[in-house]
Amino acid sequence: MKHLFIIGVHKAGTTSLYEYLSEQSKIFRPDKKELHYFTEYIYNGHPISFDGYDTYFSNASSDQITVDISPTYLYGGSRLALALQNYREPKFLIMLRDPLARFYSFYKQSIKRGEINKSISFIDFFTQSKKECESGLLKPNYINRALREGCYSVYLRDWIELHGDNLKVVFFENFIENPELELNDIYKWLDLDIPVKRNAFQIQNQSYVPRYAYLHKIIIAVYSLNESIFRRFKLLVRFLKPLYLFLNKESNRHYASKEDMLKVQNFYGPYNKELSIMLKQYDLESPEWLDN
Numbered sequence: 001m002k003h004l005f006i007i008g009v010h011k012a013g014t015t016s017l018y019e020y021l022s023e024q025s026k027i028f029r030p031d032k033k034e035l036h037y038f039t040e041y042i043y044n045g046h047p048i049s050f051d052g053y054d055t056y057f058s059n060a061s062s063d064q065i066t067v068d069i070s071p072t073y074l075y076g077g078s079r080l081a082l083a084l085q086n087y088r089e090p091k092f093l094i095m096l097r098d099p100l101a102r103f104y105s106f107y108k109q110s111i112k113r114g115e116i117n118k119s120i121s122f123i124d125f126f127t128q129s130k131k132e133c134e135s136g137l138l139k140p141n142y143i144n145r146a147l148r149e150g151c152y153s154v155y156l157r158d159w160i161e162l163h164g165d166n167l168k169v170v171f172f173e174n175f176i177e178n179p180e181l182e183l184n185d186i187y188k189w190l191d192l193d194i195p196v197k198r199n200a201f202q203i204q205n206q207s208y209v210p211r212y213a214y215l216h217k218i219i220i221a222v223y224s225l226n227e228s229i230f231r232r233f234k235l236l237v238r239f240l241k242p243l244y245l246f247l248n249k250e251s252n253r254h255y256a257s258k259e260d261m262l263k264v265q266n267f268y269g270p271y272n273k274e275l276s277i278m279l280k281q282y283d284l285e286s287p288e289w290l291d292n
Contacts, residue, residue: 002065003057003088004190007159008074009149011105012097012172018069020183023195028060029067031228037068038084042076043140048083065190071095075138075149078158085162091190092163097172098289099150099268104256106146112210114217115142122256126264147267153274160282169279171287210248 004027006014014034021027035056041048057066066088073080074094084090097105107125111118116125129147137144148154159167168189175182184194276290 001057001060001062001088002190003090004065004067004093005073005084005090006067006069006071006093006095008071008094008155009096009102009152010071010145011102011109012071012095013175014069014071014095016179017095017175017183017186018067020179021067024187024192025195026064026192027067027190028057028064029069030056031232032056034070035068036070036072038076038080039070039072039140041083042072042080043138048080050087053087065192074155074159077155078162081159081162090163090166092159092167093170093186094156094159094167095170095172095175096152096287098287099152099272100261100265100289102150102172103146103264104261106142106149107256110142110146113142114210123260123263126260126267130267147264150268151271153271153278156275157278160278160284169284171285173287173289215248 006017018029018033021029037053037056038048040046056068060066073084084092103126104122107122110116110125111120125143125146128143132139132144133148133151138148139145156169168186170182170186187194272290276286279286279290
């Protein structure tokens with residue numbers, strides 16, 4: 001049985017990809033989108049164990065490719081990359097996004113999930129995250145993760161060198177511009193037939209600011225506890241979501257000035273340069289935002 005790890009990154013289209021993969025019968029997705037089974041090992045340094053991991057895929061047939069979408073895995077470095085290389089017949093897919101746009105989206109997501117107070121400005125969020133990033137410490141909180149998770153060149157090489165042809169890099173911007181083309185390319189890479197019937201393409205998990213943060217935290221907790229049930233009743237979710245957004249979505253007041261965005265862009269400049277060199281070294285596609 002083959003296994004697909006989608007290991008990165010947050011706010012780069014992995015939720016949309018999770019939904020799109022459902023149209024291919026040879027792919028088995030667990031009801032829980034992001035398992036994050038190995039995420040704790042990134043932070044606690046304990047020996048990596050697979051005990052219980054197989055239970056998420058116990059209902060898969062032998063001819064299906066099982067999938068684990070956990071965007072944090074990329075940041076596990078060579079230790080995690082090495083530990084996962086012998087699990088079944090693994091392939092690794094990474095979705096990258098312009099780190100500047102990803103950081104801004106992550107900022108809004110942090111407010112949406114109640115991880116930071118919505119009164120925190122974009123530039124204050126950047127300043128706090130930069131301080132955390134420069135400390136060199138890996139912590140699971142959103143401020144610590146926000147900026148460092150866009151330093152792709154720091155983490156990508158370990159995965160490329162260990163997994164080579166079994167690793168694929170996809171860029172969010174290409175995926176959004178032509179999802180059908182990108183998805184078909186992923187199917188070919190997985191040696192799967194391209195489905196004849198195609199669902200409508202729609203961006204999932206978009207960031208927004210909730211009017212009532214405490215209410216949104218309750219909704220997140222309820223959904224997390226009952227995710228498998230909600231995913232079985234998609235029509236109900238599609239009906240309820242617009243009503244909820246009407247009640248609890250606030251107009252966007254969290255704008256970032258050109259000057260603030262330039263500070264973030266300048267921070268990522270050296271990392272983007274390293275990434276560009278790395279992609280060329282391994283003969284991988286390079287996105288347009290690396291040329292800017």
